[in-house]
Amino acid sequence: MSTIDLVIKGGQLPDGRKADIAIFGEQIVDVSDSFAGQASRSIDAKGCIVLPGLVDLHTHLREPGREDAETVLSGSRAGAKGGFTALSAMANTSPVADTAGVVEQVYRLGQEAGLLDVFPIGAVTQGLEGKTLSEIGAMADSVAQVRVFSDDGHCVSDPLVMRRALEYIKKFGGVIAQHAQDPRMTIGSQMNEGAVSSRLGLKGWPAVAEEAIIARDVLLADHVQSRLHICHLTTAGGVEIIRWAKARGINVTAEVTPHHLLLTDDLASSYDPIYKVNPPLRTESDVHALREALADGTIDIVATDHAPHPLEDKECEWQEAAFGMLGLETALSIVQKTMVDTGLLSWDLVAERMSHTPARIGGYLHQGQKIAVGSSANLTVINPTKSWTVDRDLVLSNSANTPYHGHELPGLILHTFFKGKQTMNNGSVADKESM
Amino acid sequence: MRHLLSIADISKAEAISILDTAHELARVSDGAVKKLPTLRGRTIVNLFAEDSTRTRISFEAAAKRLSADVINFSAKGSSVSKGESLKDTAMTLQAMGADAVVIRHSASGSAQRLADSQWMSGSVINAGDGTHEHPSQALLDAFTIRKHLSLGRSDLEGLSVAIVGDVLHSRVVRSNVLLLSKLGAKVTLVAPPTLVPVGVDSWPCTVSYDFDAVIPFVDVVMMLRVQQERMTDFYFPNAREYSRYFGLNIDRMKSMKPESIVMHPGPMNRGLEISAEVADSARSVITEQVTNGVSVRMAILYVLLTGGALETGSN
Numbered sequence: 001m002s003t004i005d006l007v008i009k010g011g012q013l014p015d016g017r018k019a020d021i022a023i024f025g026e027q028i029v030d031v032s033d034s035f036a037g038q039a040s041r042s043i044d045a046k047g048c049i050v051l052p053g054l055v056d057l058h059t060h061l062r063e064p065g066r067e068d069a070e071t072v073l074s075g076s077r078a079g080a081k082g083g084f085t086a087l088s089a090m091a092n093t094s095p096v097a098d099t100a101g102v103v104e105q106v107y108r109l110g111q112e113a114g115l116l117d118v119f120p121i122g123a124v125t126q127g128l129e130g131k132t133l134s135e136i137g138a139m140a141d142s143v144a145q146v147r148v149f150s151d152d153g154h155c156v157s158d159p160l161v162m163r164r165a166l167e168y169i170k171k172f173g174g175v176i177a178q179h180a181q182d183p184r185m186t187i188g189s190q191m192n193e194g195a196v197s198s199r200l201g202l203k204g205w206p207a208v209a210e211e212a213i214i215a216r217d218v219l220l221a222d223h224v225q226s227r228l229h230i231c232h233l234t235t236a237g238g239v240e241i242i243r244w245a246k247a248r249g250i251n252v253t254a255e256v257t258p259h260h261l262l263l264t265d266d267l268a269s270s271y272d273p274i275y276k277v278n279p280p281l282r283t284e285s286d287v288h289a290l291r292e293a294l295a296d297g298t299i300d301i302v303a304t305d306h307a308p309h310p311l312e313d314k315e316c317e318w319q320e321a322a323f324g325m326l327g328l329e330t331a332l333s334i335v336q337k338t339m340v341d342t343g344l345l346s347w348d349l350v351a352e353r354m355s356h357t358p359a360r361i362g363g364y365l366h367q368g369q370k371i372a373v374g375s376s377a378n379l380t381v382i383n384p385t386k387s388w389t390v391d392r393d394l395v396l397s398n399s400a401n402t403p404y405h406g407h408e409l410p411g412l413i414l415h416t417f418f419k420g421k422q423t424m425n426n427g428s429v430a431d432k433e434s435m
Numbered sequence: 436m437r438h439l440l441s442i443a444d445i446s447k448a449e450a451i452s453i454l455d456t457a458h459e460l461a462r463v464s465d466g467a468v469k470k471l472p473t474l475r476g477r478t479i480v481n482l483f484a485e486d487s488t489r490t491r492i493s494f495e496a497a498a499k500r501l502s503a504d505v506i507n508f509s510a511k512g513s514s515v516s517k518g519e520s521l522k523d524t525a526m527t528l529q530a531m532g533a534d535a536v537v538i539r540h541s542a543s544g545s546a547q548r549l550a551d552s553q554w555m556s557g558s559v560i561n562a563g564d565g566t567h568e569h570p571s572q573a574l575l576d577a578f579t580i581r582k583h584l585s586l587g588r589s590d591l592e593g594l595s596v597a598i599v600g601d602v603l604h605s606r607v608v609r610s611n612v613l614l615l616s617k618l619g620a621k622v623t624l625v626a627p628p629t630l631v632p633v634g635v636d637s638w639p640c641t642v643s644y645d646f647d648a649v650i651p652f653v654d655v656v657m658m659l660r661v662q663q664e665r666m667t668d669f670y671f672p673n674a675r676e677y678s679r680y681f682g683l684n685i686d687r688m689k690s691m692k693p694e695s696i697v698m699h700p701g702p703m704n705r706g707l708e709i710s711a712e713v714a715d716s717a718r719s720v721i722t723e724q725v726t727n728g729v730s731v732r733m734a735i736l737y738v739l740l741t742g743g744a745l746e747t748g749s750n
Contacts, residue, residue, distance in 0.1 A: 190543075193633050193634070194633060194634045195634035195636075195637035196634070197632070197633075197634060198632035198633065198634030198635055198637065198638070199443075199609070199634070199637070199638070200543055200544065200567055201543040201544075201564070201565050201566035201567030201568070201606060201609060202543050202544070202565075202566075202567075203566075204632070204633060204634075206633070270547075270551070271543070271544030271545075271547045271548050271551075272548075272551070312520065315520070315522055316520055316521055316522065316548075317521055317540070317542035317544065317545045317548055318542065318543065318544050318548070319542045319543065319565070320542060
């Protein structure tokens with residue numbers, strides 16, 4: 001073999017083996033105990049875990065329309081810093097991503113940013129209004145080749161529209177990602193309905209409003225034999241329904257966000273809208289149920305629901321504030337803290353939940369592959385023994401609405417590689433020109 | 436104490452000290468010269484981002500009797516109604532040199548947001564925030580109950596209080612449950628199940644759906660206002676049915692204990708939650724609540740802005 005581009009030496013693969021990983025061009029060309037060949041560059045990864053590049057199935061990039069909150073480029077930079085090599089851009093932009101034109105624009109912006117793959121998600125219904133199907137076929141056939149459709153931010157609440165959407169996407173093997181929230185039960189809702197909301201006088205968002213939609217939709221998916229994905233599962237009851245559906249062989253997958261694995265509704269007691277998110281933070285027992293479900297595979301993946309908002313949308317009264325929090329730059333650390341350091345999840349399963357499975361659900365080619373010869377060189381190197389302190393003034397997102405400001409988190413992400421190119425090195429994200 | 440945001444933040448001793456201070460200040464109000472020079476030169480802003488004439492004038496009277504300068508900043512015609520943010524309003528008040536802001540706002544937690552932010556440095560007094568709390572109302576209610584029924588005790592140990600009506604949307608009830616239970620009273624909430632919040636089992640009180648079963652055993656019946664919009668949101672079938680089960684009329688009043696009293700934070704819907712005969716009866720202390728409100732609010736301003744309670748027995 002001639003001189004290769006890069007060798008990552010001495011890191012630990014997800015399965016626990018120590019190996020040198022050699023990269024040439026966009027591919028992994030060797031994975032062995034000790035790489036003997038010549039390399040232009042070598043990175044010492046001793047004491048680090050090397051993961052397949054992380055894949056996020058749920059990201060709000062805000063472009064087009066709210067570039068003050070985030071752009072495809074700024075979101076890509078935040079993603080690269082957080083160890084991601086692929087993001088999925090949710091459709092609730094302005095204009096809504098409900099036509100081939102918009103999804104192609106977002107896809108192209110992702111390519112221009114060049115730091116990771118940006119896979120646009122198409123809206124299920126026109127304008128996210130839940131009434132008529134959007135141009136699903138045209139989006140699927142577009143350059144962006146959309147396979148995931150979601151009205152996220154809104155629930156596809158009309159059962160007939162949901163049924164038709166589930167049926168229609170079978171034509172090309174797509175999936176409907178449902179934001180499960182019964183709209184009638186959650187008019188004006190501000191936080192989880194329970195003891196804390198009763199005390200704070202904030203309108204409750206009951207768990208049943210999520211669970212009722214999940215229950216309905218797994219039955220619909222079963223009936224029409226289609227594929228359903230449940231976005232941001234938050235309740236112990238929702239976990240039970242997914243577990244039951246999977247046991248019945250229903251083709252359903254589910255995601256959990258990092259913040260729902262860690263934070264609980266009592267944080268609302270500060271009335272600081274940094275903790276206002278939809279679906280809302282739930283109780284301690286929900287958090288435990290979600291962690292267990294992610295560990296046993298009932299919940300398939302972690303997805304960030306990265307939701308940037310400008311300062312003025314959070315620096316106000318709770319009920320006036322926007323829902324959502326940043327997630328890309330902290331996701332892997334939160335998963336280490338809540339799942340790995342607690343002994344619930346091995347690094348091998350972290351790779352499964354944050355890379356292999358989300359890529360499989362999204363149908364993302366060249367993403368989420370095993371670290372093996374011939375795979376695309378999408379890699380993330382994390383030192384799990386180092387910790388870092390989150391500083392909202394240093395985030396790469398255009399917004400600063402992280403709920404973890406000042407928190408010390410485990411797991412320092414040192415390097416991210418996308419198609420063989422280093423997109424992040426010790427916290428600095430590459431310029432496209434220098435790659 | 437720097438702020439008064441929630442009853443949850445104050446101890447039993449602090450609550451009693453406010454009530455004692457109010458008692459002393461009430462004696463001043465009964466005198467020939469109603470005014471004390473205590474807060475001369477201090478500026479108190481009434482920031483009312485939601486209509487409430489009675490609470491505003493009560494705070495205004497209290498501040499003026501302590502010789503403070505009062506600025507009324509009400510929602511209508513002000514920048515609040517033009518969509519100015521709470522932050523900008525607060526920074527404006529700070530620039531004007533407000534020593535205390537009395538805030539009434541439709542958003543739960545707005546008083547706490549104001550106090551926790553770096554937007555202004557004065558004291559914040561919660562005069563009702565959304566469906567969260569109304570601490571000065573609870574203090575004046577406790578003051579009124581103590582005056583009538585405590586038999587010389589400083590707290591409310593041994594007394595039973597029923598609070599009846601729209602618990603779900605009431606800030607008065609949240610403050611009262613916390614304060615009355617803190618002072619030793621036994622509180623029972625009476626409401627249709629639709630108007631009791633999920634999670635009420637974590638509150639320091641009991642809940643009943645049966646007014647008639649509760650009323651003969653309590654010392655205080657506190658009625659809550661039922662908002663007109665509840666009629667259209669399926670909380671109960673209609674006003675008549677609500678009145679039949681949860682209204683306080685003459686017949687129900689007859690089953691009350693001899694010394695027990697009737698309260699209402701106002702404004703009342705006569706004929707809905709309370710009949711006119713009951714509201715104007717000898718048991719009713721409703722107008723006295725208004726009078727006591729001024730003394731209690733004087734005490735709140737006194738304690739927050741002078742940093743201590745008024746010595747009992749002094750002038």
